[in-house]
Amino acid sequence: MKDIKIKVNDLSLYYGDKKALNEITMDIPANKVTALIGPSGCGKSTFLRCINRMNDLIPSVSITGKMLVEGVDIYDKNVDVVNIRKKIGMVFQKSNPFPKSIYENIAYGPRINGMKDKTELDEIVETSLRQAAIWDELKDRLDDSALGLSGGQQQRLCIARTLAVSPDIILMDEPASALDPISTSKIEELVHQLKEQYTIIIVTHNMQQAARTSDHTAFFYMGNLIEMGKTNSIFTKPVQKQTEDYITGRFG
Amino acid sequence: MATHFEMELDNLKSIIKKIGKLAEGQVSEAVKILLQEPEAAEGKIIKKTENKIDKLDIKIDEICQSIFALQQPVASDLRFIMSAMQISNEIERIGDLSISIVKKAKNIKEKHDLILKFDIADIARQVELITVKTNNCFASQDGNATGVIFVLNKDIRNSCEDAIHDIINEMKVNSKAVVSGTNLVIVLKHLERISEHCTNIAEYVYFTVNAKIIKHDKSDDLKAEE
Numbered sequence: 001m002k003d004i005k006i007k008v009n010d011l012s013l014y015y016g017d018k019k020a021l022n023e024i025t026m027d028i029p030a031n032k033v034t035a036l037i038g039p040s041g042c043g044k045s046t047f048l049r050c051i052n053r054m055n056d057l058i059p060s061v062s063i064t065g066k067m068l069v070e071g072v073d074i075y076d077k078n079v080d081v082v083n084i085r086k087k088i089g090m091v092f093q094k095s096n097p098f099p100k101s102i103y104e105n106i107a108y109g110p111r112i113n114g115m116k117d118k119t120e121l122d123e124i125v126e127t128s129l130r131q132a133a134i135w136d137e138l139k140d141r142l143d144d145s146a147l148g149l150s151g152g153q154q155q156r157l158c159i160a161r162t163l164a165v166s167p168d169i170i171l172m173d174e175p176a177s178a179l180d181p182i183s184t185s186k187i188e189e190l191v192h193q194l195k196e197q198y199t200i201i202i203v204t205h206n207m208q209q210a211a212r213t214s215d216h217t218a219f220f221y222m223g224n225l226i227e228m229g230k231t232n233s234i235f236t237k238p239v240q241k242q243t244e245d246y247i248t249g250r251f252g
Numbered sequence: 253m254a255t256h257f258e259m260e261l262d263n264l265k266s267i268i269k270k271i272g273k274l275a276e277g278q279v280s281e282a283v284k285i286l287l288q289e290p291e292a293a294e295g296k297i298i299k300k301t302e303n304k305i306d307k308l309d310i311k312i313d314e315i316c317q318s319i320f321a322l323q324q325p326v327a328s329d330l331r332f333i334m335s336a337m338q339i340s341n342e343i344e345r346i347g348d349l350s351i352s353i354v355k356k357a358k359n360i361k362e363k364h365d366l367i368l369k370f371d372i373a374d375i376a377r378q379v380e381l382i383t384v385k386t387n388n389c390f391a392s393q394d395g396n397a398t399g400v401i402f403v404l405n406k407d408i409r410n411s412c413e414d415a416i417h418d419i420i421n422e423m424k425v426n427s428k429a430v431v432s433g434t435n436l437v438i439v440l441k442h443l444e445r446i447s448e449h450c451t452n453i454a455e456y457v458y459f460t461v462n463a464k465i466i467k468h469d470k471s472d473d474l475k476a477e478e
Binding site: 207208235236237244247248249250 | 325326327330
C-alpha cells in the first residue's frame, strides 16, 4: 500500500491488567476508507479511540507500541493531544450536536481556534455543510436549534462540525447504526465522497455497510487483528478461517 | 445445529446433485440409443426427463435469486451460489445436447458399421464417464478431483477431432456416406460439447473451493496440474 497515513506498530492496550488490544500492527492508507469489523468486545472501537487518544480519558488505560500518524508517534510525550484531535476528527454512534443553533454548532470549533471574522466563519459553515451534503436542507434555517433536526440530519451536522476544523482523518464509530435506511445511505454516500479529501476509519457491525463503503477492511477478534486486506478480497476470498466464519455468520 | 441459511445451501446443493444425476441419465440414454438401434419408447423417456431438468433449472435460479436478495452471501457462500447458477445452466445444456444426439442418431444409416469404423463407441463411453466424474466432483466439492476431468476432456476432444477428420475423408471419396457422415459429425460435436460443459462445471467447482477463476486462460494440461 502506498501513501500510508497511519502506521501502527505492536500497539497493545490494557484496561488495568486486562489486555484489550494485542500487539496490533497495521498500515492505514491515506484517502481511503478503512472499515474495522468484528464481534462486540473484539477491540475495534478501543482501537479506533487509540487513533485520536480518546482512551487517555480513561484512567486505568495503559498503551504500549507505536501509533504513527504521518510518521509522528502520537503517544510521544512531546505531542500536544489537542492538536492531535484537531487533526483527527471523530463521529460517534449517537449524534451529539451542541444545544445551540445549527450555525453555532459548525462555527464553534473554528471560533475556539481563534477565528473571529464573520465572513470567514460564514464561509466555513457553508463549506462544511455542503461537504456533509446537508447545506440544501439547512441553509434557510441556520439559526434554528440543532436539536430540532432529525437523527440523520443531526448525524450529518456532526460530520459537518468535524469537517469545520479541517481534519486530515475522520474516525467514525458506528455512524449510521441508529439511522433509518435512507439516512444510512446518505451517510454512506457521504463517506464515499469525503474520502477524496480525508482518510476515514469506520467501525461498523453492519457487514454490508463495511462492504459497501470501505476500500480496506480489518477484522478484529478478542483484541487481535486477524486479517486486513482490500475489502473486495476480504468479502470474496478471506485468507483466515476466522474471518471467513465471521463474515459468513458461522462464528462461535 | 445448522442455521437456516446453511439448510438453504444444503437444499440447493441437493437439487444440483439431482439435476446432475438426471443429466447423467440423459447422456447414458443417448449413448445407448446411439450405439444400439433407436427405440421409440426410449425417446419418450429422454423427453420426459428433459422437462424435469428444465423445471429444476428454473428452481435453482429462483433459489439463488432469493439467497442473493435475502442473505447477501459472501466469501465461499457467494462463490458456491454463483457457481450453482452457472452449473445448473451447464447441466441443462448437457440435457439438451443428449436429446439432439438421439435425434441425429436416427438419421444415420448403417450406423453400426460407421460406429465401428470410426471408434465412436469409445468416445461415447468416455463422455458417459466424464459426466459421472463431474457429478462426483460437484458432490464432493473436491478441488483436486477436477484435474482428471480436464485430462479426460482433452482426450475426448482429440478423439473427436480425429474421428471427424476420418469421416470427412470418407465422405470425400464416397458420396453415399455424406448424409450419414454429416449426421455423425454433428453427433460427435454434441459429444464434444457435453465434455466441454463437464469441464466448465469442474472449473466452477475449482472456483468455489479455491477462490480462483481458471476458465478461459489455460490449457487443460495446465489446469490439471493446478
